[in-house]
Amino acid sequence: MEGIYMNEKPVSNSEVDQFIKEFLNSDFNNPPLNYSEMKNLYFEKFRILTTPTIFLEKEIRQSLSIFRARPASKFENRDHFDYTKFGAPKNSIELGFGRCNWKGQAVFYGSDNALSSIQEAKEEYKDGNEFYVGEWEFLEHELNNPIASSILLSEKIPNGNPWKVFSKKLDEFYENSKIQELQTNKYLNKRLADMFVEANEKQYKATAFIADYFLFQMNVQRPKEIICPLLIYPGIKSKLFSMNFAIHPDFAREYMNLTRIYKIRITEKKSESARIELLMLGIVDNDKKIDYYEVQPNLDNLLQRLEYVKCECGKKYSFVELSNIEIIKQGTVITRAALIHWFIDQNENELTDFENYIPFPKTEMRVGLELSFNKTIEGITIRDGETEHSNLSMKMKVVVPIKYVPNLQTVY
Structure with a gap:
């Protein structure tokens, strides 16, 4: 594994802290920095930007659903019958910065927990509002190999998060290594991960740069050649108990399939959960046609x-x-x-x-x-x-x- 260097020497943890502090305190908006300028700012001191990579085997993928929520208010006419409305939006200059997307660049956002995907709607997440929650699965017949995924594992992840096991395995790997560069990589990975679990939208330009680097700059822009199409990070709205996914949109279109849609209404928003009413259930057939069913709790x-x-x-x-x-x-x-x-x-x-x-x-x-x-x-x-x-x-x-x-x- 390539090391992280400053002036051609391995940096210490304190130097990593100082760099992260300087990077986040930089004025990204006066004047607004474009992507190339953000990249230059980062790599002025660090030669490499890295995160751990895990491989999602078939057994993990088959037990994993990705939920993507959209406010019902965003749907017009018969949009809820349109399969494409539930996936990633198209690239547009109207797309603002997100935690994992550069301005104008669409990303498929999702979560491994349905409620967490609704909570991520922020200002739309309140009593009385309705959502369409799409459940996505991986197309196993199209996937012959494990999916390489960048993962940001903050030390703040609670034990109740099932992905914590990957953090423990990585810690064991690093502990067994005596190479200084790997120890520095470990510390930088933790510090970068912390940036993604802080509820600070002022950092979006920094986290968007990091996510864009892994999802797009390191990948060839054709689905068959995307090397690492997933970026996994803890969900702030779920108190880090679930994981969010930023997925290359081309990969999502090629290798993921919408299977079910849940139309729900928030009846009582709580601090860490919510009471909901399930209004409709949508079933997606093999031709991507959507039929809706009414739930009858009789x-x-x-x-x-x-x-x-x-x-x-x-x-x-x-x-x-x-x-x-x-x-x-x-x-x-x-x-x-x-x-x-x-x-x-x-x-x-x-x-x-x-x-x-x-x-x-x-x-x-x-x-x-x-x-x-x-x-x-x-x-x-x-x-x-x-x-x-x-x-x-x-x-x-x-x-x-x-x-x-x-x-x-x-x-x-």
Whole structure:
């Protein structure tokens, strides 16, 4: 790996700090610096701009959905039926600086969490506003190799973020290396990553330059030859618990596919979450045609599947195994069906509160919306021969039916 040098010598951490401070304190706008001038400003002292690269294998990609939200107010007429309206915008002089895009240059922004993608809408994210949230997946039949991705891993990422594992692996790699240049690279990577988790729009020109460098300047502008098409960084609006994605738009068009669209309304904005109402569900077919369905949270029409009942001692009973076991509620033996109905009644509020569907499930939406419960149940005892189990939890899956709406314009 190439080192970072100042005057042809490896720099210290304190020199990195000083450079980052000077770089961010530079007046990028008086006069406005163009891209070449920003590049010269950066490389005056540092010979290289680098971030760690991870490779998204097929197993990771198949479990990963990228969510991209757009305010419903931005849609006109029948735009919600237009597949192209859910992807990256076209390059335009009207595009301003973003955290990961240079002015005029379009980038496909998304998040691995649906709610986080809505929160990123900033001033549009408030009670009563509606959004279309597109769910994108990778076209596996077009991808033969792992996807190289630049990743910015700030030390501020909480343990609850599943991408934290990559940070730990990189730390292990650096700790096992005795090469000074790599240690300096590690420190610079952390400092650059910190720039992306600070809620300071004044730094957008700096972060936009860095993102543009990785997504465009280091890549040939043809999809088949894009070397590193993804830049992954923590989402500020989710308190760093999710990751945002800045994706080369050509790569997104070539290797990503819109599969579902959720039309939602914010009913109560909270500090770290939100209560939402799911208005419509859009299904995208292989020809990129979009059909919309109305969600009907009618508890009488729910599809339920009891996965298992588990005791605190570790003993677990499947739905089939429960047929030969006594289920006791308040001294009375009840059936498996009665247990399911009791559980549904206990959790009725959660079934009709679509806050629980965030992040949205990865399931076959032509049947319905799937919600998984894994909860402690009180007042229920299981008698297995001479043994009784009372400290129980229950896992269930519930599917809320959906109804096709042939003409969305007449409904919303």
